[in-house]
Amino acid sequence: MTNKYQIIFNTIVDQIKSGEIPPNSLLPSENELKEQYDTSRETIRKALNLLAQNGYIQKVRGKGSIVIDINKFDFPVSGLVSFKELADKMEKKPRTIVNELSLIFKPDAYIKQQLQLSGKDQVWKIVRTREIGGKKIILDKDYLAAKYVPSITEEICANSIYAYLENDLNLKISFAKKEIVVEEPTAEDRSFLDLEGFHNIVVIKNYVYLEDASLFQYTESRHRPDKFRFVDFARRTQ
Amino acid sequence: MTNKYQIIFNTIVDQIKSGEIPPNSLLPSENELKEQYDTSRETIRKALNLLAQNGYIQKVRGKGSIVIDINKFDFPVSGLVSFKELADKMEKKPRTIVNELSLIFKPDAYIKQQLQLSGKDQVWKIVRTREIGGKKIILDKDYLAAKYVPSITEEICANSIYAYLENDLNLKISFAKKEIVVEEPTAEDRSFLDLEGFHNIVVIKNYVYLEDASLFQYTESRHRPDKFRFVDFARRTQ
DNA sequence: AAGTGGTCTAGACCACAAA
């Protein structure tokens, strides 16, 4: 990616992260940046808008672009967060156990409805347990529309399914809808997880869409409530 | 707001919502729209980017802009959702009980830390219970930095604090950080809510920032787990 | 009045998809 505005964005992000541009100070004005980077103002504005969208600056008309104190925001800008990223953040060695990997020829009504399938579409079902600090904390149930995923192995499931879909199959994930609810643990939860007397399960239902707006993955991520944490960053648009 | 790109955005949103432009079809190309609206392509692109960011279309290079089936997404695009909007969606008459409204001269260490206050800043504390279907379901604890809010009444708290801040005080809220965790109920939760034997509380911690990136409100929204539902819409950027 | 960011224009060239 050699886009000019991307390069400018990355440069400024590095300067903010390193402290070269301190928090609560103003960025150079758009006209100054235009000269600095020898480009047009609209290109500078694209870079600055990216910075604003990602929580690095706050633009104020008539004043300038204020650098936000990123130490206040020790979290990734909310997005499509996979388990591996989460575990990395927690600095504990996570372990993934693949409990099931199967190709379902006749998906049941619930899955059909969730994946909006019709007729004889097949579905990959993957059940994984996530272990953190020696305890089984998360139960992940993934359903992938088979028409997009010809094959998948246990090894891939033990690592990152996302990486496989994006890098190897070159599927372009464009957006996802997340729903968070709290449920009673099922028998499955009790058998797969170390519940230790907890009476609730936090369920994250994730609907993942491809570039052409077709739904291809449904995931239920079932967390022990004490280890669950979700962070969201909402920016007012307009 | 008479911005051209806003008008175009609104026009197309209406056309999509009314079904005039059906789901999964393509929008007219940017060049066609440019002619239609007698404007420049960049202005059209601004409107289309707004549509994409708000989940109405999906842009694909070389193809066009696909209209997303909004019936799949029966939710507000995630953002700064206040309680009233939530209750409206649920179509049950909500009732708000104001349990406490006080100006704290010496906020304790926890609040000081959450609101990043120093010295002798004062803080409004507001505690409200939300009743839905005759049951006390949500306990909202709001802390407002008093330097931004000179006065506030019980009546305002019974309605929408947001509306008061935005419309009357003209405070411009620009972004918010949300954190969701599950906790054990406190004695306060037990006394204010109809817990009915539930063993967990879903806590939404909300940090609200003004246009100049200063933190001015901290809110804890404590929900009975069975009635809690959070929806998020994550769009892959770039 | 001067400087800031917000909107808008009319062009240009490029990368990608479909026919």
Next chain:
DNA sequence: TTGTGGTCTAGACCACTTC
């Protein structure tokens, strides 16, 4: 090859903040 969206330019005018 044609048409699509993605990037980029060099200007213009406007709304707002600060002095």
